[in-house]
Amino acid sequence: MFVDKMKTKTPHAFSVFLVSIIFLTQPLHSQWYWQSPVPTGNELQGIKFLNNQTGYITGVLGSIMKTTNGGENYSILNSNMSELLYSIDFADMNTGVAVGDLCNAVRTTNGGLSWTPNRLILSTGDLRGIDFVNERIGYIAGGLGFASAAYIFKTTNAGENWTQLSAGTTNGLNCIDFLDSLNGLAGGGSIIMKTTNGGLNWYQTLFTGPFDFINSIDYIDSVNAYAYQDGDYVYKSTNGGNNWLAYQIGLLHLDIGRCISFPNATTGLAVTDDGTIAKSTNGGINWILDTTYYEYGGELGNLFKEISFNNDTTAMIVGSGGKILRTTNTGLSWQIKNGFQTFLKGNFFTDANTGYSVGDHGKIIKTTNAGQNWTDLSSGTNYTLYSVNFTDLNTGYVTGDTGMILKTTNAGDSWIRLTTGINGIYSKISEVFFINSDTGHAAADSGRILKTTNGGMNWQTIQINGDDNTIESVWFVNDLTGIGCSNSAIYRTTNGGDNWFVQTIGPAGLGLDLFFSDSLNGIASAAISESYKTTNGGNNWFRLSSAGTDAALYSIHSLNNSLSYAVGGKGYMVKTTNGGVNWIRLPRLTTNYLYSVFFVDENTGYAAGDYGTLLKTTNGGMTFITNTNSSVPENFELGQNYPNPFNPSTTISYKIQKSGLIQLKLFDIAGREITSLIDQQQSPGEYKVLFDASAYPSGIYFYSLYSNGILLDSKKCLLIK
Numbered sequence: 001m002f003v004d005k006m007k008t009k010t011p012h013a014f015s016v017f018l019v020s021i022i023f024l025t026q027p028l029h030s031q032w033y034w035q036s037p038v039p040t041g042n043e044l045q046g047i048k049f050l051n052n053q054t055g056y057i058t059g060v061l062g063s064i065m066k067t068t069n070g071g072e073n074y075s076i077l078n079s080n081m082s083e084l085l086y087s088i089d090f091a092d093m094n095t096g097v098a099v100g101d102l103c104n105a106v107r108t109t110n111g112g113l114s115w116t117p118n119r120l121i122l123s124t125g126d127l128r129g130i131d132f133v134n135e136r137i138g139y140i141a142g143g144l145g146f147a148s149a150a151y152i153f154k155t156t157n158a159g160e161n162w163t164q165l166s167a168g169t170t171n172g173l174n175c176i177d178f179l180d181s182l183n184g185l186a187g188g189g190s191i192i193m194k195t196t197n198g199g200l201n202w203y204q205t206l207f208t209g210p211f212d213f214i215n216s217i218d219y220i221d222s223v224n225a226y227a228y229q230d231g232d233y234v235y236k237s238t239n240g241g242n243n244w245l246a247y248q249i250g251l252l253h254l255d256i257g258r259c260i261s262f263p264n265a266t267t268g269l270a271v272t273d274d275g276t277i278a279k280s281t282n283g284g285i286n287w288i289l290d291t292t293y294y295e296y297g298g299e300l301g302n303l304f305k306e307i308s309f310n311n312d313t314t315a316m317i318v319g320s321g322g323k324i325l326r327t328t329n330t331g332l333s334w335q336i337k338n339g340f341q342t343f344l345k346g347n348f349f350t351d352a353n354t355g356y357s358v359g360d361h362g363k364i365i366k367t368t369n370a371g372q373n374w375t376d377l378s379s380g381t382n383y384t385l386y387s388v389n390f391t392d393l394n395t396g397y398v399t400g401d402t403g404m405i406l407k408t409t410n411a412g413d414s415w416i417r418l419t420t421g422i423n424g425i426y427s428k429i430s431e432v433f434f435i436n437s438d439t440g441h442a443a444a445d446s447g448r449i450l451k452t453t454n455g456g457m458n459w460q461t462i463q464i465n466g467d468d469n470t471i472e473s474v475w476f477v478n479d480l481t482g483i484g485c486s487n488s489a490i491y492r493t494t495n496g497g498d499n500w501f502v503q504t505i506g507p508a509g510l511g512l513d514l515f516f517s518d519s520l521n522g523i524a525s526a527a528i529s530e531s532y533k534t535t536n537g538g539n540n541w542f543r544l545s546s547a548g549t550d551a552a553l554y555s556i557h558s559l560n561n562s563l564s565y566a567v568g569g570k571g572y573m574v575k576t577t578n579g580g581v582n583w584i585r586l587p588r589l590t591t592n593y594l595y596s597v598f599f600v601d602e603n604t605g606y607a608a609g610d611y612g613t614l615l616k617t618t619n620g621g622m623t624f625i626t627n628t629n630s631s632v633p634e635n636f637e638l639g640q641n642y643p644n645p646f647n648p649s650t651t652i653s654y655k656i657q658k659s660g661l662i663q664l665k666l667f668d669i670a671g672r673e674i675t676s677l678i679d680q681q682q683s684p685g686e687y688k689v690l691f692d693a694s695a696y697p698s699g700i701y702f703y704s705l706y707s708n709g710i711l712l713d714s715k716k717c718l719l720i721k
Contacts, residue, residue, distance in 0.1 A: 143172025
């Protein structure tokens with residue numbers, strides 16, 4: 001029997017919660033990787049091109065990417081940073097600095113091969129803008145809130161050391177741009193500041209209004225400068241930033257101006273939060289709007305973050321969900337280079353290779369090669385789809401808005417809409433669960449659960465008395481006993497779904513998802529700070545202990561009574577190896593919301609979420625990697641694991657002399673490959689891997705280090721449980 005526990009849940013606010021989390025505070029990377037979008041679906045914030053070919057992009061969770069072919073392809077760099085990086089600039093082709101949250105900065109001296117972290121001051125504020133004037137002198141701008149503090153830093157040795165300067169204001173600063181080593185402009189909360197002596201003194205040249213932000217400044221030449229307000233106005237100076245005139249762009253509705261860039265004094269582009277691209281060819285006086293990507297795919301906000309020109313005609317835009325746009329004709333036309341994908345809500349795999357994912361706008365995609373490639377299927381609808389479930393290799397069901405249930409009998413080649421008796425644009429069916437090929441139950445809004453006994457041809461609606469919550473998940477442990485959950489309660493039936501009653505009311509029990517590993521043991525997940533467990537088939541529920549940062553958990557998948565995974569808001573993933581008594585919070589690969597998790601075995605799992613996010617692990621996501629030293633070692637080296645013997649985790653260290661595809665494979669005593677602890681491109685440096693062997697039996701194992709397919713060394717380890 002196939003079971004579906006991959007679906008979306010609408011975010012809710014939750015009360016206090018109790019799940020025990022083991023926190024991993026050092027900069028780690030779990031062995032989840034992007035299947036789509038590639039190279040990343042993370043929010044991208046900053047972009048800088050050094051010449052026509054070489055450019056860098058920064059984003060959330062310390063993301064840094066590099067291109068050496070004008071933006072055709074990008075490689076992901078290891079920044080050794082987990083904070084958001086807003087902006088990046090280079091003093092020369094090798095030496096650069098990226099800045100971000102909590103006043104953090106990272107620096108490279110080898111063209112991005114390795115990065116050294118540096119926190120400039122202990123503050124909860126941010127560093128938002130950076131500009132190098134030449135190969136030695138650079139400036140950073142930032143602040144704390146709208147008007148709590150302003151930060152300006154200066155370096156005279158290419159970012160090796162920074163000195164904090166007096167900003168001349170307490171309004172937080174978002175951007176900074178220097179014409180030369182003496183003359184510079186900085187913008188932020190309601191103001192534009194100017195210096196003419198290399199940042200020693202700053203004075204205000206513009207006050208825009210009490211609640212405006214200047215988000216972007218471009219100091220073109222000794223005469224012309226432009227600034228972009230977070231509303232509908234561009235400010236222009238024709239005397240080096242001493243005086244400013246405002247010009248209205250004419251944006252649609254309420255929008256936020258994000259970035260402006262002029263490759264010369266007359267022609268420029270501006271981008272907005274909702275995806276508008278504006279172009280001026282007369283020095284910012286008049287603007288023509290390109291709304292091709294406005295609220296693209298129904299997204300509201302965060303679409304575009306920054307724009308950078310390679311030369312007079314070629315520019316790149318970056319934004320949410322890994323969005324990258326490129327123009328080679330100054331904005332007359334644009335090419336999508338990454339991102340712009342549909343949000344995904346539910347996953348299901350019928351075998352190790354064949355899987356399905358569903359989402360917004362009637363999206364259904366299918367893979368037949370374990371997620372390496374995905375093909376669009378025709379659903380016949382444009383409404384949001386929430387879950388997918390197959391009862392055999394060919395027969396499957398998809399649920400969605402407007403009371404929709406779709407059915408296929410040919411492995412997704414075609415779908416028909418079933419008559420559910422529920423209609424209306426706001427009617428939602430969250431998921432469906434089939435006991436056998438004929439009998440199934442569907443969780444719906446307004447306290448309703450549907451039942452079919454003929455493979456979905458007819459459906460009966462059962463109303464839970466006194467309850468009008470959206471039922472998020474439903475599960476049957478046998479033909480008669482079923483459990484449902486909402487964000488307010490857990491429900492139960494003992495007569496095959498003909499009648500339902502409220503079993504518990506939160507905080508005694510609630511959930512956004514259910515999963516039973518057998519007829520007795522089940523978990524209802526609601527948030528990192530709130531989960532419930534039953535060991536008697538749902539008759540009683542108890543709250544699991546908790547600690548730590550909260551985030552909603554929208555999907556849970558159990559492989560047995562001990563091993564479960566859950567995913568949720570802000571990209572959080574958690575894992576338990578003892579039935580929920582303790583939860584390990586896995587290092588985040590993304591901040592995108594994840595709505596679905598599905599494991600085909602103990603090692604291979606998939607997660608889906610916002611912006612078309614598709615993540616995969618082939619080792620249970622439980623290998624954690626940290627780069628301990630970014631200097632280039634003299635040789636490749638594989639260390640002995642410590643402790644050894646171990647139970648259940650151990651640390652393996654190794655050194656990489658050259659960049660390449662690095663693999664760290666685990667073998668049993670018979671020489672059979674068990675899993676790949678590492679399988680990714682890595683830069684030179686020293687690394688440590690925390691390997692959790694909770695899922696493996698006691699015994700002797702061997703681990704081997706490979707570079708570009710060549711065996712470098714092997715070691716023996718002993719697991720004793």
